[in-house]
Amino acid sequence: MKITRLLFTLTLFLLLSAPAFADSLLSGGNLAHNPFSLSAKRISTWKKEGTRVFIAEKNAGVSQGPFYIVADNVVCWFHEEESMQYEDAIIEVYCEGDVTVFHGENYEKFEQVYLKFVTLTGIEVNPDILPIVFFEEEQPMPFFLRGEDIRSRGEEEFLSMETPDTIKTKDQREREELIDIIADQIDSWEEGDRRIVVALGNVKIKKEDMTIDADSIILWFDKSALPDVTQQSMALPLSELYAEGNVTMRRENDFLIADRIFEQMTEDRGIIVDGKIKTTIQSGQEEDVSGQDAAFRSKKDKFEGLKDLPAHVTAEEIHHVGKGRYEIENGQITTCGYGHPHYHFKGKKIRLIKSEEHNIVSSKYNSFYLDRYPVAYFPYLSLDIQKKEKLLKDWEFGSSSRFGTFIRTNWDLYVATGGKQKEWSDLIFKLDYLQERGIGTGFDFGYRGQDLFGSVETYYLNDQGEYDINRIPVDEEDRGSILWRHRQELPYDVRMDMEYSYLSDPRFLREYLPHEFKTEKDRETVFYLRRTEDNRAATFLVNQQFNGFDTTVDSLREKNYAERLPEVKYQIISEPLLDNRMLFSSESSITYFNNTVEQSADFRKYHPTLTGFDSGTVNEATETRPVARIDSVARVSFPFKPWIFNINPFVEGRATGYSESIDTSDGVAEEHGDVTGRFIPTFGLDWSSTHWRTYSVYNDFFRINRLRHIFIPELRYIYSPFVTRDPGELYQYDEIDALDSSQILVMGVKNKLQTKRGKPGHEKTVDFIDFNLDYYMFPTNSGIYTEGINGIIVRKDNFINLDFRCQLNDIVAIVSERNEFNTEEFQFDVLSYGAEVVNPPDWQFFAGHRFIRDISSMIMLAANYQINEKWSIMGKEKYDLKTSLADDDDGEGRREERKNLKTSFVLSRYFHDWVGSITLELDPIRNDNSYRFDISPKGLQQTTSRFWF
Numbered sequence: 025m026k027i028t029r030l031l032f033t034l035t036l037f038l039l040l041s042a043p044a045f046a047d048s049l050l051s052g053g054n055l056a057h058n059p060f061s062l063s064a065k066r067i068s069t070w071k072k073e074g075t076r077v078f079i080a081e082k083n084a085g086v087s088q089g090p091f092y093i094v095a096d097n098v099v100c101w102f103h104e105e106e107s108m109q110y111e112d113a114i115i116e117v118y119c120e121g122d123v124t125v126f127h128g129e130n131y132e133k134f135e136q137v138y139l140k141f142v143t144l145t146g147i148e149v150n151p152d153i154l155p156i157v158f159f160e161e162e163q164p165m166p167f168f169l170r171g172e173d174i175r176s177r178g179e180e181e182f183l184s185m186e187t188p189d190t191i192k193t194k195d196q197r198e199r200e201e202l203i204d205i206i207a208d209q210i211d212s213w214e215e216g217d218r219r220i221v222v223a224l225g226n227v228k229i230k231k232e233d234m235t236i237d238a239d240s241i242i243l244w245f246d247k248s249a250l251p252d253v254t255q256q257s258m259a260l261p262l263s264e265l266y267a268e269g270n271v272t273m274r275r276e277n278d279f280l281i282a283d284r285i286f287e288q289m290t291e292d293r294g295i296i297v298d299g300k301i302k303t304t305i306q307s308g309q310e311e312d313v314s315g316q317d318a319a320f321r322s323k324k325d326k327f328e329g330l331k332d333l334p335a336h337v338t339a340e341e342i343h344h345v346g347k348g349r350y351e352i353e354n355g356q357i358t359t360c361g362y363g364h365p366h367y368h369f370k371g372k373k374i375r376l377i378k379s380e381e382h383n384i385v386s387s388k389y390n391s392f393y394l395d396r397y398p399v400a401y402f403p404y405l406s407l408d409i410q411k412k413e414k415l416l417k418d419w420e421f422g423s424s425s426r427f428g429t430f431i432r433t434n435w436d437l438y439v440a441t442g443g444k445q446k447e448w449s450d451l452i453f454k455l456d457y458l459q460e461r462g463i464g465t466g467f468d469f470g471y472r473g474q475d476l477f478g479s480v481e482t483y484y485l486n487d488q489g490e491y492d493i494n495r496i497p498v499d500e501e502d503r504g505s506i507l508w509r510h511r512q513e514l515p516y517d518v519r520m521d522m523e524y525s526y527l528s529d530p531r532f533l534r535e536y537l538p539h540e541f542k543t544e545k546d547r548e549t550v551f552y553l554r555r556t557e558d559n560r561a562a563t564f565l566v567n568q569q570f571n572g573f574d575t576t577v578d579s580l581r582e583k584n585y586a587e588r589l590p591e592v593k594y595q596i597i598s599e600p601l602l603d604n605r606m607l608f609s610s611e612s613s614i615t616y617f618n619n620t621v622e623q624s625a626d627f628r629k630y631h632p633t634l635t636g637f638d639s640g641t642v643n644e645a646t647e648t649r650p651v652a653r654i655d656s657v658a659r660v661s662f663p664f665k666p667w668i669f670n671i672n673p674f675v676e677g678r679a680t681g682y683s684e685s686i687d688t689s690d691g692v693a694e695e696h697g698d699v700t701g702r703f704i705p706t707f708g709l710d711w712s713s714t715h716w717r718t719y720s721v722y723n724d725f726f727r728i729n730r731l732r733h734i735f736i737p738e739l740r741y742i743y744s745p746f747v748t749r750d751p752g753e754l755y756q757y758d759e760i761d762a763l764d765s766s767q768i769l770v771m772g773v774k775n776k777l778q779t780k781r782g783k784p785g786h787e788k789t790v791d792f793i794d795f796n797l798d799y800y801m802f803p804t805n806s807g808i809y810t811e812g813i814n815g816i817i818v819r820k821d822n823f824i825n826l827d828f829r830c831q832l833n834d835i836v837a838i839v840s841e842r843n844e845f846n847t848e849e850f851q852f853d854v855l856s857y858g859a860e861v862v863n864p865p866d867w868q869f870f871a872g873h874r875f876i877r878d879i880s881s882m883i884m885l886a887a888n889y890q891i892n893e894k895w896s897i898m899g900k901e902k903y904d905l906k907t908s909l910a911d912d913d914d915g916e917g918r919r920e921e922r923k924n925l926k927t928s929f930v931l932s933r934y935f936h937d938w939v940g941s942i943t944l945e946l947d948p949i950r951n952d953n954s955y956r957f958d959i960s961p962k963g964l965q966q967t968t969s970r971f972w973f
Contacts, residue, residue, distance in 0.1 A: 072162055099168050135184055203229065242267075244264040416433065463486070484503075487500075506526040616651075661674035700753070712736060718733075837860045839858050884900070901927050943955065
């Protein structure tokens, strides 16, 4: 038993000590009986004070018994005289650069290693190809000096993961690196103070980080620095070089092809005949934009897809005029790597300036060619290709029934001028030609700093058209927009947002900037300060609509804006009280409104005579109406958790005061009412509970690997028994003014089925089915007041909200979202559903239907198919089976008709660097049929698209 325990202890000790084999490298006494071997591509040696020093460069290796070390460079100090006097000898070894120490199957990596070996058999030196170079004196190479520094410390061993620092000594001098010459035939002779080496047939030259291949090469060396002629390794300095015949030169990220090259190496000058310089566009530093709102997001990374694209400069003669500087007469610049490029610039005088941070190409008198045809002229260009800059940022051309033939372009002005402002800003010039409407121009200026960023976007067009969308006449020829957005972090955790917006008319966005109109927030003029600390926030807002209309309205009808001049607000969110038994939340604001009373559909419902809708005239009440409002709402909740339930009852009170109200004393709504106020009490309850259960269910077709069901029932009840002032006696600015007595009950349940999918050992949890249901009930028929695009809207009918999504497998998904079922009329008010089939990157399909009662019944079909590696096609169709339209101008009668909403096809061709697309669109809603061609970097293309309503 004792022997068994002893064996177990020894085995455990050996296993635990295996990862640390380098620390016990010197303890192996039996190693001394094994030969010590040193190998490398180049080995040189000298002897000093009885110690033989070996320098092993490039792919160096040291081995003794089971130990083997590989590194970029190795220095060995062999105590040669001591080995003659004693039975064993000591070999000190210093290894540097990507050091790997092997011991059997184990290995460790370091940057520096210093060890001492003991040998009884001496040292074996094995150069790979070249013979050993012998020196009479010590050669103070940088890595040798670093080894001497560590050796002088008297340590037995040294292991380091850190990159070594440069050691400065009085005797230190730069040592010229050797040049490798490989060829079928090499000859050499002397002429005066120089030695000439001629290499013929399949010549390869390696010098530092430069490699040259050619049919024949002639090299001129300084005679004093040249070793024995018989060696195929020549010492620097190399003064001149001439190469001809299929010459290729590789240097860092650059690649040069030429018929002949002559270089004066000491002066960094030369000439390249029939040459092409290829340099790679490098990736810049990534900008962290996390947490920034979409409206303020920087456009700096828009063309990140240009990363790693090559740039080619070609000419009959390229003059090398200095270090990293080239001049070209009548050359061409392109990023297309084909022998006959698809596009290029031709310039009469081109300069290429290369440095560690920049590759700048500047050119005068340039013509831009597509294949062999010139399409544009530029007097001056300056491109920083290492910063992935492009003069022509984006462009497209085509034809439209509304605009005629058009071409839209975006130009980077900093690229054209070589401005240093690119470090902190961008300046894009927009130039558009619309045959039927005129010429549009504008600037996009983006800027960024340490604690700020922003953008200024402008556009102007002298409109020559007669009608906009829906046959609305064009009143003003001078049309355009200005948008400035700025964000800045101030001291004391204060953030400032500013926005200025100007639009020439309410239909400009919809007509000329449809993407911004559909996706961006409403444009406004705002000054906003916000300071947050823990669960408290204070804000200051000035909001004024200089446009005088709602920028999202697509008609002559104008909606005046609820301007706040200013609004001060303070919030407290869930402040614990009474040892967390209570939570207190509040929001208080002081607002000064300054706009017309014609604000919303809800106001017109309460005060039709005040706005002139009954009489057909608008009286003086539509003029500016300044009103001050003080509002404060406070809520106290009492959350507790009995067993598995989360219960949160709350009590809320809202007090609001107005500097002016609506006078309804004589039964007619009139302006200039008294100062007034009101109070709204509210009681409520939130209840929820979370349950889950797993099932051992498996199915190969649906990719089900067990199921987990998560079930969350919820209930919410809100009751406002009364209001002390009816909303019909108040000016309506937002949903606060429209609040009335109400009673709302919401019962809901969230269901989620989850399973595991993926390769064995790499499974991930995925949502197989999501099914959520919420039932909204209004016992007092008071409804929900919310703020809509045209004012306050009210929903009073009881309804059920349903959302459903099922990811059947990795390819097929069924989606049905934002459905509303009216339980009083027992029919759907809104119903949408569809099936999505995705098998990237080859194909993607979607078919869906959306029904809105009394308005529309639209079907949508979409497909994206990758025909082959070069071609893809995408098509979309939206068709309304039941469009509700007014029969006459008064809108009293209504009729239904079927109508095509939009048809589009996109054919894309993938080139080696770019993607060209031809798009055909039929848009009856805009009364616009168009086709266009555009081209963009391949990195900007999305592999899949989400097809939905």
